[in-house]
Amino acid sequence: MSAMWDLPDYDDHEIVHFIRDIDSGLSAIIALHSTHLGPAGGGTRFWHYADKMGAVKDVLRLSRGMSYKNAMAGLPMGGGKAVILADDSRTKTPEMLEAFGRAVEGLGGKYVTAEDVGISVADMLEVAKQTSYVSGLPAQGDHAGGDPGPFTAFGIFLGIRAAVRHKLDRDSMDGVHVAIQGTGSVGGRLARLLAEDGAKLTLADINDDAANDLAAELGGETASTDEIMGVDCDVFSPNALGGILDDASIAALQAPIVAGGANNQLARPEHGRVLAERDILYAPDYVINAGGIISVAHEYFAKTEGREADVSDVRERIGEIPDRLVSIWEEAKDSGLTSAEVADKRAQTLIGRG
Template sequence: MSIFEHPEFDNHEKVLFCNDPAVGLRAIIAIHSTTLGPAAGGCRMHAYASEDAALTDVLRLSKGMSYKNAVADLPLGGGKCVIIADPARADKADLLRAFSRHVQDLGGLYWTAIDVGVGPKDADILAENCDYIFCRAEQYEEGFNPSSFTALGGFTGIRAAAKHVWDRNELTGLRVAIQGLGGTGADLARQLHAAGAELVVADVRDEVVQDVVAKYGVTAVPPDRIHAQDVDIFAPCAMGAVVNATTLPEIKAKVICGLANNQLAEPKFGRALQERGITYVPDYVVNAGGVMGGSTVIFSTPSREADVARITGLYHTILDILKRADDAHLPSSEVADDIALAKIAAARPKA
């Protein structure tokens, strides 16, 4: 299949396949759009089952970044990169250094950062040979993880959804199922616990589950059953495509609001959620906190106070999307897409 015929190809500006046989690097950079500014999006390292799976992921993720940055009113386009490798491998740093040279060659057309399998200290390694890296550990004080920006967006989104669905200003007593306890999911659990929510959690790594259980006294369930819990809110914070033909009939939550990318296996599931009366907060809107907080270095002077203010402002953005969706009897995913596309179209030079 030609890449131009790939079902996830959406008139991407560039798709680059990166290779360095000396270290075994295989990676893909997808630049979806630079209409609003240089493309920005994280670097994901994952042991994909196949190169086609990696390509599908990077195409979907990069398009999502275009929409995310547009809805968040950032002067940035959308891009993403994936490194096809297990992030636990011993030569991870060598892979990162080799890959960073490919990003450097783009001369600022694309900026990358942390994502699944790539943390702030890894971003420091990427920055050794590349000027176009954000969310680096060295940019923050010791102990601060910029993934907390993403988690704050998730917490803000859950507050907005609770207001929209139940007219609640507090989260005390609401039951939330969190799927995935990486940096963002674990910090979301911390914020929700502090706000009085009751938590059910799952992760494929037993040690991180036990850590969250010990800290907050939450309930743990098997990872393959977290979506089916009898809760008010389901928060997917792991890999994508969690809302699919298999899981949808088992979802009992009235709200889906989490930090994973590409939560809908296919766009049609946005309408399916609407028909089932489940309020869905579009993933690329609620998880925009990470790029909102970390990307300021690209186009402005970073300010923690200003970054937090922008992220908590997602509360009103999300309420507006959910209200528009209800008023128009449309899936919230389609409403968010329309907003993003309109902003991108408005920025294109007139013929």
């Protein structure tokens, strides 16, 4: 086996912390990519991996993405991520979550965690019994907090509208056909926002019943998970897991725009160039999906200052996402770089690695 720093997805990560708590059964990894701009912020994912190296690859890529995401969003946070390795039965107990909380506490504030795939607000409350370095906790009234998913969806919605305006020269979403891959916490909320704005929807999810029910509610159609990337549409919006844009899937795309909330959508960096060669406008994932971490960061820093975060401030910051995307697309056009390359160069400069 290669040493950690020889792995393709290792990118001078500051800390990769392997956690094993025998009493609770917890196996987890916390990766801190950069703390150049502040404590490393990023959620905790609960997932069953086919092999442990899959978990290592995931946490390395996700934590680097969080460094770029937080930097591009103008947040005083570095990038980190955690994965809890679920067993075959997806066993999750309060004891396991508390053990994870102790591991976060042991990093002394270098890492701030919150919800991600497979982790709920209730789970974060268990983690918070052992550490104060946690966000995404229940909020009251107009204060920011709780599940960051709705804020992520809102930012993606604004980004899709900007992409449609930029690429298709359309100021309205009325009749714009969006194919959404993944209708969970983020994708489902995004579908509702788009439907309210007049978009035509085709939905796919590994849970066929969930996709069918949502399509019936919103007047949309469904496709299988195998078919969704080949749907003839205006926007393909990936909102499930990452690594889905590779040579074969990009060749199958029948959409002039790719804009969605999944992390690490490009299987490898060179696939940004493959998209560009097909004249497909790509919204870099960590730019368009930053709404959730914007909410998490505002909540966390307000708490450290002894106040509540105002949800209107969060929505105002999320409202900056479209202009950021347009700036990236315009630089890409002028420079000959891809939008992914432009975003990466900007983010690397911001975290002191440019």
